[in-house]
Amino acid sequence: MTGSESARIRDTYLAALQHDLFDPQPDETLVGVVRRPTRWFAGAVDENVPALGPPTDLLDAVKDEEETLKMRGICDEEAHNAAWDAVDFDARYRAHLRESPEASEAMADLLRRVRDGEGLVLVCFENTEKKHCHRTILRAELDRRLADSGTS
Structure with a gap:
């Protein structure tokens, strides 16, 4: 199984779904957690x-730092992970989850759904075997x- 899981919340990435590397259960809802979804992601x-x-400013900060690192010859995965650390992604994303009214409302909705018995699979683009990804932070926050x- 490609993905991580808790009792009611699992996560995976788009390519794992597209290539049958992750098997969602019939009672699970695939919930994208992407700021800028593509058409094929939405499908x-x-x-x-x-x-x-x-948030957009955090995504842009990671992208800018990642491009700078790639220009210095660092490979894609290493540049992504180093950029993540350089912009303090983990702390900034956790702050977003705490401080954004929209994120707080969305988290409350997901928590209510899980408490009501719904299984959720959080989905975004990154393969966490190679790159850091916000959905693992989100899943950890929901689990906590x-x-x-x-109710865990």
């Missing part, structure tokens, strides 16, 4: 929640909130 998920994608509420 691969049941819904997309842009508010849970990284479920545990804090006693």
Whole structure:
């Protein structure tokens, strides 16, 4: 199985779905968490929640730093991961989840759905075997909130 999981929330990436490397269960909803979805991404998920994608300024900061690193000869995956660290992506994305009213509302909705018994699979583009990805942070935050509420 390609992806990570908790009791009710799993995650995977688009190519894993497209190439049958991940098998969603019939009772799971594929929830895209992409700020800027492509047409083919939208066709691969049941819904997309842009508010849970990284904010545009953070995406742009990572992209700019990644391009700078690639120009210095660093490979794609290493440049992505180094850029992630250079812009303090983890802390900035967690702050977005806490401080953005839209993200807070979207997280509350997902948590309600999980508490009501719905299985969720968070989906974006990055293969986390090679690159850091915001959906793993999102899943960890959702898992933590479920545990804090006693429903994990």
